[in-house]
Amino acid sequence: MNQTPTAGRSAILLLAHGTPDKLDEMAAYLDKVTGGRPMPQHVIEELQHRYAEIGLRNEPLPEGPPLTRWTLRQAEMLQEAMDTKVYVGMRNWHPYIADTVAQMKADGVTHARVLCLAPQNSRTSTGLYRRALESALDGAFTYDFIAGWADEPLLAQAFAEKLKPTLAEARATLGTQVPVVFTAHSVPCRTILATAGESSRPGAPVPADGIQNYGATSTPDLYPVEAKQTAARVASLVSLTDADWFFAFQSQGVAGAPWIGPTVEDTLKALAEEGHKGVVIQPIGFLCDHVEILYDIDIHFRDAARGLGMQLWRPESLNDSPTLVRAIEQVLARS
Ligand SMILES: C=CC1=C(C)c2cc3[nH]c(cc4nc(cc5[nH]c(cc1n2)c(C)c5CCC(=O)O)C(CCC(=O)O)=C4C)c(C)c3C=C
Ligand SMILES: [Fe+2]
Ligand SMILES: [Fe+2]
Numbered sequence: 001m002n003q004t005p006t007a008g009r010s011a012i013l014l015l016a017h018g019t020p021d022k023l024d025e026m027a028a029y030l031d032k033v034t035g036g037r038p039m040p041q042h043v044i045e046e047l048q049h050r051y052a053e054i055g056l057r058n059e060p061l062p063e064g065p066p067l068t069r070w071t072l073r074q075a076e077m078l079q080e081a082m083d084t085k086v087y088v089g090m091r092n093w094h095p096y097i098a099d100t101v102a103q104m105k106a107d108g109v110t111h112a113r114v115l116c117l118a119p120q121n122s123r124t125s126t127g128l129y130r131r132a133l134e135s136a137l138d139g140a141f142t143y144d145f146i147a148g149w150a151d152e153p154l155l156a157q158a159f160a161e162k163l164k165p166t167l168a169e170a171r172a173t174l175g176t177q178v179p180v181v182f183t184a185h186s187v188p189c190r191t192i193l194a195t196a197g198e199s200s201r202p203g204a205p206v207p208a209d210g211i212q213n214y215g216a217t218s219t220p221d222l223y224p225v226e227a228k229q230t231a232a233r234v235a236s237l238v239s240l241t242d243a244d245w246f247f248a249f250q251s252q253g254v255a256g257a258p259w260i261g262p263t264v265e266d267t268l269k270a271l272a273e274e275g276h277k278g279v280v281i282q283p284i285g286f287l288c289d290h291v292e293i294l295y296d297i298d299i300h301f302r303d304a305a306r307g308l309g310m311q312l313w314r315p316e317s318l319n320d321s322p323t324l325v326r327a328i329e330q331v332l333a334r335s
Pocket of ligand 3: 185251252253
């Protein structure tokens with residue numbers, strides 16, 4: 001439920017995921033991500049390996065990890081564009097939502113427009129960010145919460161601007177059409193189903209012991225619909241026909257199984273079997289570089305594609321895209 005502004009100091013608050021600054025923070029970070037459910041040691045080590053592959057070390061990087069660096073840059077660009085103070089709060093690492101809320105309170109903020117740096121709404125991402133905000137707020141200020149902006153035309157334009165040159169390069173290299181696979185982060189299957197206890201349907205999924213219920217309600221999550229909506233808009237802007245593009249869910253997690261698909265791995269296999277020699281993968285749910293782009297796509301999926309005889313291209317992430325900043329401005333202006 002959104003709350004109404006009172007006279008006073010207004011600000012913008014961007015909510016984001018957060019990422020560790022160095023490798024030895026991985027266990028503590030995962031503890032935040034899972035809400036305290038312990039992760040097996042081999043998972044911690046595997047994630048440390050992936051973060052090391054994208055440049056993280058045991059000492060913090062002077063420039064910060066990519067997700068933090070780009071998120072703060074996006075906030076800075078938005079603040080310049082909107083001439084309103086923009087704050088950033090992260091659910092799983094510094095700057096934590098609770099610390100940012102405390103700072104906003106100290107700065108005398110009385111009302112905030114709150115936007116998640118995740119355009120498609122899911123109780124496993126934006127829902128958890130919102131819950132973290134509500135428990136930190138304690139009535140500190142009023143706010144309007146903007147959930148889900150997957151259909152913002154300028155968001156699609158920002159992705160299309162990055163996709164066009166990559167697609168042109170892939171087509172020129174291979175001398176053929178090259179399929180585009182748009183991706184979004186997978187979610188556990190039960191996230192997109194009504195939960196047990198709130199549904200009389202036989203066989204309704206029961207959350208596994210010890211696994212948080214992701215803020216589940218009896219309403220199925222529309223996340224997959226919103227993700228495909230963004231992809232369809234981007235495809236249309238770059239004039240892809242229905243035969244030229246696909247949608248897959250990437251980065252299925254280690255718990256809460258099963259997770260929704262089709263997976264990128266299966267999609268690559270199917271494309272190779274159809275005789276394709278190349279593929280462009282564009283994630284349309286992530287707004288900047290982080291491990292699931294720099295490792296999962298650039299290393300893991302590229303290797304998988306190579307093993308199937310295909311070359312893989314990935315458009316640059318939005319990062320400091322001025323069109324992304326204009327998209328966020330538009331969404332905020334409508335709130
Ligand atoms: C729409 C859903 C999700 C988005 C978007 C998302 C983005 C995202 N995730 C990470 C890093 C991690 N996520 C992890 C687990 C995890 N992620 C989601 C959903 C989304 N993540 C779920 C439902 C879960 C499971 C949580 C649980 O309690 O088990 C993890 C832990 C390891 C793993 O399971 O893969 C990491 C690490 C980033 C950086 C990111 C985008 C910025
Ligand atoms: Fe995640
Ligand atoms: Fe993930």
